[in-house]
Amino acid sequence: MAGEYAAQSVKSASWVWGHELEAFQGQALELYGKWMHKYGPLFKIKAALFHSDIIVVGDHVAVQHIFANTFTYMKSPSLRTISANVVGKGIVWAEGEDHVFQRRLLTQAFSLETVKGMAGDIAECAEKLETTYTNLVLSNAGAFTLNIVPYTSYCTLDIIGRVAFGHDFKFGESVESREIITSLNHLSNVGSTFSGFLGVVVTRAFPLIVSLSLKYTQVQGRIKAITGMLAQRLIEDGSQARKGKDILSVLLRAQDKTCGLTKAQIIDNINTFIMAGHETTAAALNFALMHLARYPQTQQKLRDEIKQSMDAHSYDAIQKLEYLDAVTKETLRLFPSVPVTERVAMKDDVLPLVTPIRMRNGTFSSSFRVQKGQVFHIPLMIMNTNPKVWGEDAGEFKPERWLTPNVMRQSNELPHGWSNMTTFIDGPRRCIGYRVAVFEFKVILATLLRSLEFHSTETTVNIKVSLTLQPVVDGNCGVLPLRITLASHT
Numbered sequence: 001m002a003g004e005y006a007a008q009s010v011k012s013a014s015w016v017w018g019h020e021l022e023a024f025q026g027q028a029l030e031l032y033g034k035w036m037h038k039y040g041p042l043f044k045i046k047a048a049l050f051h052s053d054i055i056v057v058g059d060h061v062a063v064q065h066i067f068a069n070t071f072t073y074m075k076s077p078s079l080r081t082i083s084a085n086v087v088g089k090g091i092v093w094a095e096g097e098d099h100v101f102q103r104r105l106l107t108q109a110f111s112l113e114t115v116k117g118m119a120g121d122i123a124e125c126a127e128k129l130e131t132t133y134t135n136l137v138l139s140n141a142g143a144f145t146l147n148i149v150p151y152t153s154y155c156t157l158d159i160i161g162r163v164a165f166g167h168d169f170k171f172g173e174s175v176e177s178r179e180i181i182t183s184l185n186h187l188s189n190v191g192s193t194f195s196g197f198l199g200v201v202v203t204r205a206f207p208l209i210v211s212l213s214l215k216y217t218q219v220q221g222r223i224k225a226i227t228g229m230l231a232q233r234l235i236e237d238g239s240q241a242r243k244g245k246d247i248l249s250v251l252l253r254a255q256d257k258t259c260g261l262t263k264a265q266i267i268d269n270i271n272t273f274i275m276a277g278h279e280t281t282a283a284a285l286n287f288a289l290m291h292l293a294r295y296p297q298t299q300q301k302l303r304d305e306i307k308q309s310m311d312a313h314s315y316d317a318i319q320k321l322e323y324l325d326a327v328t329k330e331t332l333r334l335f336p337s338v339p340v341t342e343r344v345a346m347k348d349d350v351l352p353l354v355t356p357i358r359m360r361n362g363t364f365s366s367s368f369r370v371q372k373g374q375v376f377h378i379p380l381m382i383m384n385t386n387p388k389v390w391g392e393d394a395g396e397f398k399p400e401r402w403l404t405p406n407v408m409r410q411s412n413e414l415p416h417g418w419s420n421m422t423t424f425i426d427g428p429r430r431c432i433g434y435r436v437a438v439f440e441f442k443v444i445l446a447t448l449l450r451s452l453e454f455h456s457t458e459t460t461v462n463i464k465v466s467l468t469l470q471p472v473v474d475g476n477c478g479v480l481p482l483r484i485t486l487a488s489h490t
Contacts, residue, residue: 006360007055007368009044010035017201018046020054024197028463029339032056032379036386040357042368047375048201055368056377058386060415060422061354062368063378066343067416067427071096073343076375078204086187086223086467087275088268091432099429102269105254105261106432109164109247115435116315117245121162122440123313126447128171129155133452133484145457145483148289149471152282152444153181159440160277164247165234165270179226184279184467187219188477191466224271231270235263247273273433280337281437283468285444286480287335288327290461290471291397293454293482298399302327303449303487312446315439324442326399329419332438333390334397336423337468339381345374355388380422381469383415455483 013019023031023045035043041059057063066073074095075083083093091102108114129151136144154172157180161167169177190196238248251269254261261269292299302323311317318324349370356364385394391401414420417430418438424431431437448454459481462472473479 007042007044008039008358008360009053010039010046013046014048017048018051020045020048020201021194021197024465028465028469029379029381032058032340032377033382033385036379036382041355041386042351042353042357045377049205051201051204052373052375054375054377056379057351058379058383059351059353059355059357060383060389062351063383063422064416064426065351066376066378067425067429069349070099070428072346072349073376074346076204076342076344077207078200079342081203081207082200085221087227087271088224089265090269090272092272092276093268102261102265103428103432106247106250106269109245109250110432110435111245112435114245115439118159118163118436118439119314119443122159122443123447125155125158125162125171126313126440126444128158129444130447130451132171133448134486137452137484137486143483143485145481147479147481149282149286149478149480150181150185152285152289153184153278155444156278156282156285156440157181157274159281160274163436164273164277166238166244166246166248167230167234176226176230180223180274183219183223183226184275185478187223188466188468188470190219192464192470192472192475192477196466223275227271227274228267230274231267234270235266277433277436279468281441283337283470284331284335284437284441286471287469288331288441288445289448289454289482290456290480291331291334292327292449293456295397296455298327298397299449299454302445303453306446306450309446312450313443318439318442318446321442321446322403323399324446326402327445328438328442329402329421330397330399331441332419332423333384333421334381334395335469336380336384336421339465339469340377340379341425343376343378345370345372345376347372378422380425383422389414449487451487453485453487455485457481457483 010019014021035056036058042055042057042062044053044055047054080093091099091106094102132151136146150172154177157177158169158171161169172178172181234248235252238252251261251266255263255266292302305321305323306312309317309321312321351368351370353366353368356366357368359365387394415422417426418424418434424434459473461480464470464472464477466477470477471480473481
């Protein structure tokens with residue numbers, strides 16, 4: 001697809017770093033949004049270190065095609081290398097038939113029936129977080145300001161430990177929980193620096209470089225070492241308990257089957273679910289509380305609905321809370337924990353487009369020819385805030401958009417995916433744990449807001465992409481200070 005019919009290219013690239021360093025240094029995907037506004041939903045950027053150009057695609061029909069055809073569009077070798085280094089070669093890393101096998105095996109651990117059975121454990125962990133905050137408020141004259149990020153992480157780590165592995169992380173009091181949270185925070189901070197950027201682009205240019213002493217890759221390996229040792233213990237402790245429906249039981253049973261999982265694959269999947277199973281939900285909760293603190297009327301409206309509910313913990317009951325559902329969707333729309341993903345074409349193909357794009361020769365095309373080896377960046381966060389899809393107020397936090405008749409477009413005009421959003425990806429690689437994530441998000445939020453009130457501070461909070469979407473204060477990732485008081489009973 002060379003020559004005059006090629007997609008438009010973003011101008012003024014660095015000779016060494018292309019457009020990638022400039023995009024990395026700004027707010028999360030801010031430049032991607034500006035470029036998409038200028039060049040349309042499919043355009044080309046220069047990659048760093050002389051890698052072939054990258055196609056940025058935000059056209060939802062094209063993205064649906066990419067997500068649906070998982071044997072044609074796979075994760076790039078560099079992305080898989082980083083994934084293997086952080087959590088190993090589990091379901092997130094796997095591609096092709098390997099991924100089909102692992103997903104089919106693990107799906108039973110995330111059935112609706114199984115998720116409903118998690119309600120008690122999720123509620124207990126949420127109440128532990130509520131109690132911790134309440135005690136801090138009461139012991140500090142009725143108001144306390146703190147960084148909420150580690151606390152939400154302790155809570156969601158406790159949840160994944162209990163519902164997936166029958167393991168108690170003790171809300172940050174156990175050695176392994178402190179090590180996991182501390183190492184993950186260190187990885188996020190390194191990942192937000194030039195060293196982190198360099199680690200990603202060098203890994204892409206030289207995939208075997210992970211064996212070298214780059215700071216970013218060293219930190220990645222530390223996390224895997226911590227969770228790997230824990231995984232070994234979980235396997236040993238759970239070797240006799242294989243009749244359950246949780247992830248550990250499913251994995252242990254699979255080891256017994258012909259052509260089943262190896263012990264290394266079981267360990268890597270435990271690593272994967274410990275990390276992905278808590279960090280993404282915690283990130284979404286942080287941004288929800290940040291915005292509810294900024295919009296007190298929205299927070300109070302949600303609190304009123306929660307207090308009217310007799311049971312905000314069971315799966316069926318919490319689905320009936322319409323405003324909580326709207327706040328959940330709006331948070332996940334604006335703040336997808338993984339705001340951008342990457343795919344590489346395994347063969348030549350043609351992408352269908354809902355919006356014709358202007359080609360370099362001035363003509364318009366409703367399709368795009370793909371060459372084998374072409375790398376695509378899919379900016380989920382920008383797709384979720386596209387004004388042409390979500391309206392002129394797409395960048396604003398407005399839960400009411402989900403409840404107001406005729407405000408939302410018809411579903412066939414919206415992206416595919418959970419609630420017509422790309423937050424959880426779509427197709428055969430849709431997040432396998434999305435149902436658990438949404439359920440625990442709602443339970444934790446409902447539990448906190450029934451008795452506590454969250455207030456903004458004067459601190460400037462920026463948002464960066466580093467492993468997941470991160471709040472940043474004074475250059476430090478994983479920092480989000482909020483003032484907490486008891487909620488008024490009026």
